[in-house]
Amino acid sequence: MFGLDKKDTTLLLIVAVLTMFAPFILNPFPAGSGMAQFNAGYPDLMQRFVIFGIFAIGFNILFGLTGYLSFGHAAFLGVGSYSAVWMFKLLSMNVIPAIILSVIVAGVFALIIGFVSLRRSGIYFSILTLAFAQMSFALAYSVLTPITNGETGLQLSLSDPRILGTSVSADGGIPVTSLFGIEMRSTAEMQLGPWLFQFNAGYYLCAVLMLVAFYLAIRIFRSPFGLMLRAVKSNQQRMNYTGLNARPYTLAAFVISGMYAGLAGGLLASMDPLAGAERMQWTASGEVVLMTILGGAGTLIGPVLGAGFIKYFENIFSKINDNVLHSWFAFMPDGLEDLMVTIVHPFVGKGWSLTLGLMFMAVVIFLPGGLVEGGQKIGKMFRRKKAVDGTPSAAKTPAE
Amino acid sequence: MDAIILQILNGLDKGSAYALIALGLTLIFGTLGVVNFAHGALFMIGAFCAVTVQRILSISFETVDPTKTDFLGNPSKISTPYVEHWFGPEFGATIIDWSVPIAILFAIPIMILIGFVMERGLIKHFYKRPHADQILVTFGLAIVLQEVIKYYYGANPIQTGAPMVFRGSFDFGTLLGFDPNVIIYPYWRLVYFGFAALIIGAVFAFLQFTTFGMVVRAGMADRETVGLLGINIDKRFTIMFGLAAAVAGLAGVMYAPINAPNYHMGMDFLVLSFVVVVVGGMGSLPGAVLAGFLLGILESFASMTQVIDLIPGINQIIIYVVAIVVLLTRPRGLMGRKGVMEE
Numbered sequence: 001m002f003g004l005d006k007k008d009t010t011l012l013l014i015v016a017v018l019t020m021f022a023p024f025i026l027n028p029f030p031a032g033s034g035m036a037q038f039n040a041g042y043p044d045l046m047q048r049f050v051i052f053g054i055f056a057i058g059f060n061i062l063f064g065l066t067g068y069l070s071f072g073h074a075a076f077l078g079v080g081s082y083s084a085v086w087m088f089k090l091l092s093m094n095v096i097p098a099i100i101l102s103v104i105v106a107g108v109f110a111l112i113i114g115f116v117s118l119r120r121s122g123i124y125f126s127i128l129t130l131a132f133a134q135m136s137f138a139l140a141y142s143v144l145t146p147i148t149n150g151e152t153g154l155q156l157s158l159s160d161p162r163i164l165g166t167s168v169s170a171d172g173g174i175p176v177t178s179l180f181g182i183e184m185r186s187t188a189e190m191q192l193g194p195w196l197f198q199f200n201a202g203y204y205l206c207a208v209l210m211l212v213a214f215y216l217a218i219r220i221f222r223s224p225f226g227l228m229l230r231a232v233k234s235n236q237q238r239m240n241y242t243g244l245n246a247r248p249y250t251l252a253a254f255v256i257s258g259m260y261a262g263l264a265g266g267l268l269a270s271m272d273p274l275a276g277a278e279r280m281q282w283t284a285s286g287e288v289v290l291m292t293i294l295g296g297a298g299t300l301i302g303p304v305l306g307a308g309f310i311k312y313f314e315n316i317f318s319k320i321n322d323n324v325l326h327s328w329f330a331f332m333p334d335g336l337e338d339l340m341v342t343i344v345h346p347f348v349g350k351g352w353s354l355t356l357g358l359m360f361m362a363v364v365i366f367l368p369g370g371l372v373e374g375g376q377k378i379g380k381m382f383r384r385k386k387a388v389d390g391t392p393s394a395a396k397t398p399a400e
Numbered sequence: 401m402d403a404i405i406l407q408i409l410n411g412l413d414k415g416s417a418y419a420l421i422a423l424g425l426t427l428i429f430g431t432l433g434v435v436n437f438a439h440g441a442l443f444m445i446g447a448f449c450a451v452t453v454q455r456i457l458s459i460s461f462e463t464v465d466p467t468k469t470d471f472l473g474n475p476s477k478i479s480t481p482y483v484e485h486w487f488g489p490e491f492g493a494t495i496i497d498w499s500v501p502i503a504i505l506f507a508i509p510i511m512i513l514i515g516f517v518m519e520r521g522l523i524k525h526f527y528k529r530p531h532a533d534q535i536l537v538t539f540g541l542a543i544v545l546q547e548v549i550k551y552y553y554g555a556n557p558i559q560t561g562a563p564m565v566f567r568g569s570f571d572f573g574t575l576l577g578f579d580p581n582v583i584i585y586p587y588w589r590l591v592y593f594g595f596a597a598l599i600i601g602a603v604f605a606f607l608q609f610t611t612f613g614m615v616v617r618a619g620m621a622d623r624e625t626v627g628l629l630g631i632n633i634d635k636r637f638t639i640m641f642g643l644a645a646a647v648a649g650l651a652g653v654m655y656a657p658i659n660a661p662n663y664h665m666g667m668d669f670l671v672l673s674f675v676v677v678v679v680g681g682m683g684s685l686p687g688a689v690l691a692g693f694l695l696g697i698l699e700s701f702a703s704m705t706q707v708i709d710l711i712p713g714i715n716q717i718i719i720y721v722v723a724i725v726v727l728l729t730r731p732r733g734l735m736g737r738k739g740v741m742e743e
Binding site: 067069116119120122123124126127128130131132134135138139141142143144282283286289293346351353354356357358360361364365368 | 435522525529531532533535536537539540541542543544546547548551667671674675678682712713716717720721723724727728731
């Protein structure tokens with residue numbers, strides 16, 4: 001289907017089903033129950049899942065395929081956000097022109113930065129991208145304040161021209177972002193017994209775009225172009241000796257991943273029309289690296305998993321406080337309960353970054369292939385077990 | 401003229417910090433071939449050593465003074481630091497006042513120990529892994545160290561004063577024949593610069609004039625051959641890692657009075673220090689020191705109002721601009737060696 005082989009089609013379909021039914025899947029616990037805090041099926045979080053999924057998919061096209069570790073990818077996300085918000089300010093509240101502009105601007109930006117940075121490789125490339133991103137961040141904070149509104153961040157206001165739309169909505173407020181009249185924030189709710197499911201228009205727009213992005217990523221991975229990028233990663237020198245110039249390929253990969261980041265930034269702004277410089281800071285660039293590595297760099301599904309994993313746990317872990325901990329360990333004797341709470345306390349709530357750091361180190365040390373490799377290892381273990389003690393029983397049970 | 405001298409002086413202290421961190425980074429890179437993203441965290445831990453020593457020295461007990469009462473009529477409590485109790489009020493107060501210099505003695509063994517543990521426990525396993533993995537695992541470690549410090553010391557900067565003697569400013573201009581109060585420079589920054597120069601000199605002397613340093617330099621040039629000569633080069637490199645950690649830590653201890661330590665100061669310096677290392681040339685110790693001071697001074701020149709009026713925002717980005725220009729025109733940095741990180 002769509003020019004994919006059977007395995008990739010299955011993968012795409014699985015991702016499609018998962019994203020389309022995410023409001024159900026992410027809401028396994030009834031509202032109001034004790035476990036409801038683990039639900040992730042609300043619009044804001046689901047939007048972040050797919051948006052950062054797009055960001056990580058794009059980053060993976062560069063890092064996973066060519067091995068060039070960019071430490072400045074957040075700059076493209078930030079640029080995308082700014083251009084989208086400017087589109088909302090000047091043209092109309094429709095998200096389509098905003099997203100298109102953010103992709104284009106991020107692409108041009110990536111072309112310039114990539115053209116310079118890709119002249120060097122290895123650690124030098126990482127430092128160059130980092131330098132460019134920090135430069136953009138510093139400029140957005142200081143000199144470019146007329147464009148970026150500095151520390152406050154770029155916001156919509158009632159006095160914006162909005163040529164194709166209205167400056168002020170009917171009720172006198174700032175109009176909301178929409179897709180041909182469908183408001184991005186509009187949410188349909190479905191009450192099913194004790195469960196409450198929310199279907200958000202913005203989420204579905206992001207999800208559809210993520211599926212398109214994912215499909216394109218599969219095509220790139222399987223194309224001759226993707227093969228060329230892998231060749232860059234495994235042995236660039238040999239590639240040069242065979243008479244191929246690697247630069248155009250790496251530059252194309254850099255621009256593509258920059259455009260993915262721009263798309264993610266545009267979507268972030270479309271869901272919530274404001275843009276701040278902190279989106280470009282190098283910690284934000286570090287986060288997308290974490291997502292990709294955690295999920296599994298160089299794999300198709302890895303970055304999406306990593307993005308979902310980090311955003312989910314960030315959200316859930318940071319909500320856990322001492323009261324919640326006490327209720328968890330309530331079954332233990334008092335002294336032991338307090339001890340457990342004291343032990344767990346530094347890792348939850350505000351200490352979420354600590355857990356993230358530890359988890360990240362563990363993944364790099366023990367599972368360089370990320371979650372995907374972990375899954376494969378576990379799968380192999382089960383299969384081997386079955387093969388060993390399953391041989392006599394194989395005759396009785398038909399093969400799966 | 402006076403403005404130029406002032407800016408050079410202003411650049412010296414920041415340049416000293418850059419040079420010290422970059423020196424440690426280059427030592428680690430040159431010996432072990434590891435790109436250490438946790439080096440900024442070591443700098444930060446050093447600064448928090450100063451905070452800890454100050455807190456330990458000021459641990460007090462409370463006594464009730466029956467002769468005085470507070471505004472509610474209760475007998476007022478007086479807290480006396482144990483140090484003052486043991487050594488007499490005057491000498492005790494001096495000890496507390498000098499807590500930052502005292503912290504140096506305390507920081508050296510701690511930083512060396514942290515360096516050993518880090519190298520033996522974690523980094524040792526990453527020699528054979530790609531540079532990207534080394535960057536990532538040390539990046540993770542930096543996050544962990546930073547969060548641990550944040551958990552124990554809180555997120556706010558903690559003021560750590562320099563000894564009273566050094567709190568004032570030094571009128572540098574009068575020495576050179578300018579009018580008084582034209583070139584004023586805080587004493588502590590002068591101390592910091594002297595201290596940095598001392599450490600840098602000590603590290604170079606250690607590498608240049610001792611047998612140990614000679615072996616280490618030989619190992620940096622050709623690790624395999626030194627190993628084949630029957631020298632346990634790994635052990636020496638571990639010691640060098642400890643030394644590099646101590647250099648970063650001392651830079652942090654002495655920096656605490658200049659800038660109140662907070663948990664993310666390491667990360668702030670790390671990014672710039674990497675730029676410094678790359679500008680100086682990966683693996684070149686003199687390059688790192690030179691680039692550190694050069695960028696520090698350039699940064700302070702770029703912060704002059706005249707320059708900012710000419711090119712707005714230049715003070716924010718000057719270091720990165722220099723890095724980009726240097727990397728594109730001299731790919732190995734100012735004093736980089738051939739064959740280091742070329743692939």
